[in-house]
Amino acid sequence: MATLMDRVITSKAAVLEGSRAIAEAVRLCRPQVISAYPITPQTHVVEALAQMVADGALKAEFVNVESEHSAASVVLGASATGARVYTASSSQGIALMSEVLFNIAGLRLPVVLTCANRALSSPLNIWNDQQDSLSVRDAGWVQLYVEDNQEAVDTHLQAYAIAEDRRVLLPTMVCADGFLLTHTYEPVIVPTQEEVDAFLPPYRPQHYLTPDKPLTMGAFADPEYYMESRYLLDRALERSQAVIEDAAQRFNRAFGRHYGGLLDTLHMEGARTAVVAMGSVVATLRDVVSGLRDDGHAVGLVKVRSFRPFPKDALRSALRDVDRVLVLERALSPGGVGILAAEVRAVLQGQPRQPAVSAFVAGLGGRDIPVETLQALIARAQDEAVEQGFADLKAELVEEGDEDES
Amino acid sequence: MKTRVEPAPELLSPGHTACRGCGLLVAARLALQAAGPRVIVANATGCLEITTSKFPQSSWNVPWIHSLFENTAAVASGVEAALKALGRQAEARVIAQAGDGGTADIGLQSLSGMLERGHDVLYICYDNEAYMNTGIQRSSLTPLGARTSTTPPGALSWGEVRTKKDMPAIAAAHGIPYVATASIAYPPDLVKKVKRALGIRGPKYLQVHSSCPLGWGHDSSLSIRVARLAVQTGLYPLYEVINGQLTNVKRLSYRSPVAAYLKPQRRFEHLFKPGGEALLAQVQALANANAAKYGFPPVTEGAEAEDSD
Structure with a gap:
């Protein structure tokens, strides 16, 4: 049975470059701190966001950093302080920030990142494959792969809902093929702010850095504690399977579009x-x-759609008769x-x-x-x-x- | 004039696992006392982090985050950006702190970014002149002649062959409003500088000379005395650079020969063996050059008495 919904483009759709469409989706999610470092093919996303901030269309701190390592670190610090945050990268940028990606997941910070998928050097190549995000498979992030630009838009809205869900509290990476999606113009329905606000409430962190309630984040764990910490990270990713499905269902009810959950x-x-x-x-x-x-x-x-968590049961079920x-x-x-x-x-x-x-x-x-x-x-x-x-x-x-x- | 350090609630609690006589913990405790409780601290990987934050305990009675080794300035940038974005700027001052390796080597890029972008953060480098946490390896702030585990004296070597990177000058070159050096041997001066820095909006850089009995090879009872001798020999000048202007250089009423500072430390013991004279003279020349630059008096031979100023 075909479980796909018909992707009828309505009159509300605008023809947008994929990167611009993603930026519109991110704007609608009201991130409070954005930090990024330029790398092809991610650049159009963050350029569009910078313009939105410059125009007052998005109220956010936009931090232009000196590397992807720092981009990830800035959103780490901002998320730990209680802000909703966003970053984006590709290829070498993902590789450079990989140390921080592991750290963000271990700290259980609901960072959302767009990976405009691109090949890794050497040889240098700016075009698409998925080596970058797959190379950080074990960082502890939720990884969602999208098929077209409408799904890219809609998955960003879901990504924040998944990441910030208290059953999850994990960083989430939305992986969109570089150029093939990011630089391709397609008709895309951009939801309204009211619709998105109804779907995605403001981020209310449980734990964050404030002198009103001092806490230590990033304590080190010796062999007595480290393994349990990693186990809990694994459990959170497992739990996120249901949350990813929930988010997709809830999105479908709100917007009438569905791409599958896992x-x-x-x-x-x-x-x-x-x-x-x-x-x-x-x-x-x-x-x-x-x-x-x-x-x-x-x-x-x-x-x-979800490579992490890997949809073990759903895949076994889908492939049971082949x-x-x-x-x-x-x-x-x-x-x-x-x-x-x-x-x-x-x-x-x-x-x-x-x-x-x-x-x-x-x-x-x-x-x-x-x-x-x-x-x-x-x-x-x-x-x-x-x-x-x-x-x-x-x-x-x-x-x-x-x-x-x- | 004597300045008394006001007793304040202990923000960096005892019970941490630092070595006896650790200068770093003295420095961090004083800095935090000066800063007070309305701070958020980002801390690099290193001795300060490892000795104070072993799960499930923490010595920190202020909000404190450790992420990685080289990204502390960027994490602090993010903390500051979030406070701004959330309208919580009045809530806390932001402090980033790291050792000399985390600052001048692996963390230099993210520090430069933080300074250049103008974040309202006080960055404190606790300079104990080597990678102490990993077993005393050489950093770019290791001084000339020092033995570290990766600059060992040997048949062909006399220890570290390079002089310290001038990190305060690098920080000042970013055009930031406040740069200073301090020492654990001069607590009122350190406290005053932290307070002054936190009264200024924008990026601030403070480098605190902090002795390490284990790494430097001196008796743990000598931590303060050795650190004081670094200042009194002219090797570690204390000063401020406010809006680009060198100011408030700590004056020396007399200057000790560098041997007085080097001798109690095993990391320099090879300088006092036959053949070490030339290197010893080079270290003295560094102190003399500082004396010329900062207006210190000539060396008073045999002067090793403490100046408690």
Whole structure:
């Protein structure tokens, strides 16, 4: 059954660049402190926010810092003082702030960050893949991947609701593919301030730095205490699964748009083969999978929206009847067996039905993933189980032809 | 004139795990006493953090946050920005504090950002001249000739070969309203400087010379005396830079030879072995250069008496 809502663009929609649409969403969330450091393709988001602050359209402290490390640190300090905060970055910026990202999660601060997904150097490459956010997989953040610009807008509103929920209190990263979403103009419905205020109440922190009630934040934990602290972080991420679902449902009731909570499915009823993917490639896959269905192929699609927390039960449930799974990876764990694929294989381990899981790395560094490639990969996954292959590898550019290229 | 330090409620409680004779804890306690309870403190990783904040206990009776090693100035910037954004500026003054490594090395970038952006924060560098928390490794504020675990004297080495980075000058070069140096050996002076700094809006930088019996290799009973000798030899001048103008240089009524300061410290013991004379002379030359710059008197040979001023 297709659980997707029809994405009819109404007359209220404006044609906006993805970055601008994200900035509008952030403005509507009324962040009080924003800090960022420029990096392509994140820049248009924070430039738009800076203009809003300059114009008085958004009342916030905008702190122009000297690095991403400091951007993350400024919002850390501001969040600890009780402010709703926002930052955004990409690629090297995410890598540079990774130390702080771990720290923010350990401090349980509900920071919201947009990752305009971009490849990591070397070689230097400013274009899209998801290596940056996936490389901070274990930082302890909620990570939500969006498919189009409307979902990017709507997921930012949900991100604050999730992060600040007292059952969660975790930083949340909204991952939007660089250029493919951030620099693409699409019709987007920008909610009104009244609608957003009703959905997202002001942030009321339980614990924050104030001389009226002195507290110590960031105490160090010796071996007697450290492990429990990490366990509680893990539990909070697990608990956030229900909160992510709640936020999506509540958003649907308020705005009439739904993208799934932890994941979304298309044509999974009766599917023998499932494609699992994250981010903007899902939009292409909707067409590909629907076309294959029309041609009589029992193919379905699973969009992983929440990579952290990983939707273990939801994914097992979605994949319970399939024979074959194709996982598309827009990132690489060199020497490994895929990032998303490893997790998919892990949750299927021990299930009554064990589908054969193929993993393909595709679209690194901004390489296009055309419809024909996706069709070929799906066909291949229906024939055999590929541990890890590379889509559209140019044999003439590598020393020897890769047997796994499709 | 004697200035009495007013007894104040203890904001940095005893029971912490710092070494006997730790100069850093003396300095931090005095600074906090001077600042009073209406502060929010951001603290870098290091001895001060480790000795005072072992979960589930804390020595801090003020709101206090530790994040990482190099980002303290940025965290404090965020605290200050949030107070501003939330209309809570009257609630607290913001203090960032770190050691010399956290300030002059790994934290220099974020400190420069904080100073340049004009945040209303007092940044205090407790300068004990090496990475003491990790076992006495060399920092860019380690003085000429000092032995550290990463600048060990040996057949080919006489310890640290570089002079201290002039961190107060770097801070002042940002055009900030207040820069000062202080020493744990002069508590009224330290207290006065903290109070003065907190009375000024904008970024402030205060560097406090803080002895470390373990790292410097002196008896723990000598912490104050050794720190005082650093000032009295001219090696650690105390001054203020207010709106770019050098002022209030602490005058010396006499000047001790640097040997008086170096000798009680094992980190300098190789300077007094055969072959160490040249390096010893270089350290004396540094003190003499300071004397010329700050108007200190010539060395009074044999002068090691304490000046309690």
